[in-house]
Amino acid sequence: MPGAQELELIAALQDITHDCLKMFVRPDEPIAILDFPDIKNCGDSAIWLGEIAYLKDRYAKRPSYVCTTDDFSHDELKGMAPSGPIFIHGGGNFGDLWVSHQDFREHIMELFPDRQIVQFPQSIHYSSPERLEQSRRAIGRHKNFVLLVRDEESLLFAQEKFDCQVHLCPDMAFCIGSVQPDAPRFPVLAMLRQDKEQVGAVDFSAYPHIPREDWITERHSRVRVAKALGAASALLHLSPSEVRLRKLNAAANNRFRRGIRQISRGKAILTDRLHVHICSILIARPHAVLDNNYGKIRRFMNAFSGGTDLSYKAMSIDDGIRWAREQAVGTVNDWRLS
Template identity: 40%
Template sequence: MTMLASTIQVQPDMSSLTPRQLIPRLQADISAVLKPLMSDARPALVDFPNHGNVGDSAIWLGEIAFLAREMGTRPAYTCSTATFSADDLRRRAPDGPILIHGGGNFGTIWRHHHQLRLDVLRYFPRRPIIQLPQSIHFDDDEAIRETADAIRRHGAFTLLVRDRKSFGFAQEHFDCPVHLCPDMAFCMGPFSRLRPIVDFLCLMRTDAERVSGMTIPDDASSRIVVDWLEESRQDLRRTRLFARFGAVWRGEGISGHTPTVHDALAWRRFRRGVATLSQGKIVVTDRLHAHIISVLLGLPHVVLDNSYGKLGSFIDAWTSNCVGLERATNMAAAMERGRRLLVAGISGWR
């Protein structure tokens, strides 16, 4: 297959960088890749993550922050997989690029999100579409061929990926410009953590990307073991109600799918994630955005990989030399490294 021009960012020397030093460098890398692809017209941003996974909300808020800071705008149209309307998108965002939410759903693990991507390519041929930074994973050759065909037929698709494994895969299979770019959540910038209540917060996957056999060894350390997918329906209803009231007050209409409501839901979920991670003096996790948000919080943490190597590939590309980050291949090693961080009492590392 003949490929169009692709680029790869050369990672700067990041040895012994604190999170406060690392975050602006990654923001600059994002701007260098994405800003030249944008236009003056207001974009659409599709595939709002209307679910409890905190990481996807962090990505969404980073995407909104990039548009506000770098482009001086916000999306003219947003939607989730359930509310996408090609007609509404054309009416509300007739001219700008179509941005597709970043994350880890490019491929066959989360098929309903990937189907929305294919639908957007089919409905908007030749209109610039930018896939914001994704990790790619396919376990079906036919799905790869279907995606490659959709990209080729569309003719104006740009793919941003957040690790070199995905970059190589995209270069091999897809006929479009491909760029290596950090995760958009870094555009949120640093945050302050809350006061910890235990030694270890173990945030471990319980979904399709989990690795079996991740048993936490029994010792005397105080710990909380949790995932962050569960959320209060009552809190979500209250958040939607307040956001809609604010939209009416500002004359923005009452649609439940306005950017205002989407942003409010994302902030609710992100704050829940911050509160969850902050419970531990040390975080142990196999979720990529528990790693990324720990960096944003200046929180020491130990990372294990998910089912297809997403975390390791991302860390190798962007955050491997971040102070306060340790990596492990099994839970026993992760807890041992976490105890070392605890004893070291990482201070002033932000």
């Protein structure tokens, strides 16, 4: 479990998050949260669980309406949350890298021009000037869009490009709090991206004894998620909105626990995923950090989470593995992990 330094960091980031969000959450108004991450990436599930935990811990509140991009209903949202802010799930998809989420976000702005829409903390990345202009126009037309961002670069970018409120806010996953890890099995575990945010081809041939994985492979979790959803659906005495919320929370918790079990297997970790970094802090595991293809992780660490001895900004894979091996050997007496 995290030590005093990590617990202090987690608590401080939770307080900063509350300072950002308290002006938008009112105890007497319903809340909607859109764009549930129905994807394999455990990090997105960690963000969702942090969003839910924040509302529960600070307000004893649950969202009145939740949805994915696929099952969103304009009429259901208006019926279940006729007033109050509309929140959109946070993460790293603001821009044109994961364009379906940006399209959905801008569609919601068009549908609800008179409602306050609050974007949970995001990282921003655009490659296309045309797509940026489309977003700029959508935000400008809305007039009551609030954008929370996770790093200084995104803050400066949004303040320059968009006509809306912009605030710097930590990632919502920290609102989960500290997490009990499983026992480690390997000295070093490499958790490296296998998607379009990876920096490029990685030559890992020099390290045949170090497991190299990612957490976007779901394996058997689909079956367990399906069972969880079926169990929630059987609770017929609950309102439809509560049944849906329990379904989505069950799926997110299943994926998050899978991710924690996976990264717990390393006594020390090498990663280029932001939420492996964040979750490694939550379980107090030393980890060497590389970056994704547009600097998202270093930007976040510079803003919020770089002040812990658990993390190390590696210059290369070789440098990161060297540091991780030193941490594993230096902190473990079990010969099987040395």
